Amino acid sequence: DAGVTQSPTHLIKTRGQQVTLRCSPKSGHDTVSWYQQALGQGPQFIFQYYEEEERQRGNFPDRFSGHQFPNYSSELNVNALLLGDSALYLCASSQKSGWYSNQPQHFGDGTRLSIL
Amino acid sequence: AQSVAQPEDQVNVAEGNPLTVKCTYSVSGNPYLFWYVQYPNRGLQFLLKYITGDNLVKGSYGFEAEFNKSQTSFHLKKPSALVSDSALYFCAVRPSGSARQLTFGSGTQLTVLP
Numbered sequence: 001d002a003g004v005t006q007s008p009t010h011l012i013k014t015r016g017q018q019v020t021l022r023c024s025p026k027s028g029h030d031t032v033s034w035y036q037q038a039l040g041q042g043p044q045f046i047f048q049y050y051e052e053e054e055r056q057r058g059n060f061p062d063r064f065s066g067h068q069f070p071n072y073s074s075e076l077n078v079n080a081l082l083l084g085d086s087a088l089y090l091c092a093s094s095q096k097s098g099w100y101s102n103q104p105q106h107f108g109d110g111t112r113l114s115i116l
Numbered sequence: 117a118q119s120v121a122q123p124e125d126q127v128n129v130a131e132g133n134p135l136t137v138k139c140t141y142s143v144s145g146n147p148y149l150f151w152y153v154q155y156p157n158r159g160l161q162f163l164l165k166y167i168t169g170d171n172l173v174k175g176s177y178g179f180e181a182e183f184n185k186s187q188t189s190f191h192l193k194k195p196s197a198l199v200s201d202s203a204l205y206f207c208a209v210r211p212s213g214s215a216r217q218l219t220f221g222s223g224t225q226l227t228v229l230p
Contacts, residue, residue, distance in 0.1 A: 042120075042208075042220030042221050043160070045218065056217055090159055092160075104165055105162075105218065107161070108159050
């Protein structure tokens, strides 16, 4: 049973460029959340997707956008990249039935994004 | 707003000794509390959770955590540390019965010395 998979594992971009990160949730999961983890910090919630719609959003600018596909996979897009966007981007999946319950999220290994 | 504090950036312990990684939280209402572990260049792995009931929660790899409501703490413990336990540990919280996302602490780097 495959867990959460993310691609690519590493990415190098320059300021002002745009980037797309991809995530496939764990089998049986229908909800995808994205987190940004800067060096030396804990993960910060970006947004959550369910039924192809953004359901919740953290304190991130509109440069961060996403999409969820009918097969529950998801993309994170970041426009006009800044040096401060350099971080590990983590995808986590869960089931909608777990939103209000105690079920933990399952995390992928992340995409390391470096901005030059 | 909910928040988590992990007061120690680094914890060092000798192999075979007990370990404690501290966590305090702030949340409206009753909390759901979680501990995750992160190894280098990897994502977060779930260790254990507190939802309700017994204040002592047992999890994976021999870890346990003690919930203390009056002190708003959820410290992670293990009776006998292994070198392989060396990793980055995160405490996280969200209000019970809420769809709000997890709020993580800043992490504690645990180093177990042989």
